[in-house]
Amino acid sequence: NAGVTQTPKFQVLKTGQSMTLQCAQDMNHEYMSWYRQDPGMGLRLIHYSVGAGITDQGEVPNGYNVSRSTTEDFPLRLLSAAPSQTSVYFCASSYDQGQDTSYEQYFGPGTRLTVT
Amino acid sequence: RKEVEQDPGPFNVPEGATVAFNCTYSNSASQSFFWYRQDCRKEPKLLMSVYSSGNEDGRFTAQLNRASQYISLLIRDSKLSDSATYLCVVAEGFKTIFGAGTRLFVKA
Numbered sequence: 001n002a003g004v005t006q007t008p009k010f011q012v013l014k015t016g017q018s019m020t021l022q023c024a025q026d027m028n029h030e031y032m033s034w035y036r037q038d039p040g041m042g043l044r045l046i047h048y049s050v051g052a053g054i055t056d057q058g059e060v061p062n063g064y065n066v067s068r069s070t071t072e073d074f075p076l077r078l079l080s081a082a083p084s085q086t087s088v089y090f091c092a093s094s095y096d097q098g099q100d101t102s103y104e105q106y107f108g109p110g111t112r113l114t115v116t
Numbered sequence: 117r118k119e120v121e122q123d124p125g126p127f128n129v130p131e132g133a134t135v136a137f138n139c140t141y142s143n144s145a146s147q148s149f150f151w152y153r154q155d156c157r158k159e160p161k162l163l164m165s166v167y168s169s170g171n172e173d174g175r176f177t178a179q180l181n182r183a184s185q186y187i188s189l190l191i192r193d194s195k196l197s198d199s200a201t202y203l204c205v206v207a208e209g210f211k212t213i214f215g216a217g218t219r220l221f222v223k224a
Contacts, residue, residue, distance in 0.1 A: 004211075031210050033212075035214075039181070040124065040216055041216060042120070042203065042214045042215055042216035042217060043160070043203075043214040044214075045212070045213075048211070050208070050210065090159055090160075094210070103207055103209070103210050103212065103214060104150070104165075105152075105160070105162070105205075105212060107159035107160055107161070108159060109150050109158070109159055110158075110159055
């Protein structure tokens with residue numbers, strides 16, 4: 001299994017540009033999430049999905065859209081990039097193991113985004 | 117107030133030392149608790165879950181105090197390879213909140 005994959009690894013955008021960060025998992029996990037990580041802030045949840053066709057907002061959803069047309073894919077769209085969106089973006093997947101390790105998050109390698 | 121708070125460190129310790137990290141959380145409905153490890157410029161990975169009875173995995177011991185809403189991680193006999201950022205993680209069902217992390221540097 002490849003686990004959770006993300007593309008691209010690095011991206012530079014100009015203010016106002018749009019783009020899509022790709023995320024895919026091959027573990028048949030129900031749950032997928034997008035986080036951003038900024039220095040001193042920890043990981044903050046942007047959007048999440050509990051299954052194909054179902055998405056919801058996390059802590060910092062403004063400026064981002066998501067969709068979940070298949071179990072495997074969960075792309076994150078930046079509608080009009082702003083310098084405040086410069087960050088490291090992590091996609092994660094998980095599933096209910098029905099025990100104390102429920103919802104262990106499996107992360108992709110991250111996308112480092114710079115908006116100038 | 118942040119939902120999950122950790123001492124950011126850094127903790128600088130010599131090899132062989134014992135080091136303890138603490139974490140507090142504000143949501144009393146939280147159900148699951150974890151410690152993740154994150155190496156520089158890498159993704160976080162699960163280190164261990166934290167059970168109410170406390171649990172140990174080799175040199176690592178995790179404790180949970182639900183009444184005080186407090187989680188701890190103890191690392192004994194520190195190795196150079198333990199140098200990383202340790203993230204305290206609290207979950208209510210699927211929704212997961214990460215602390216900002218505590219940086220650990222283990223020196224020879």
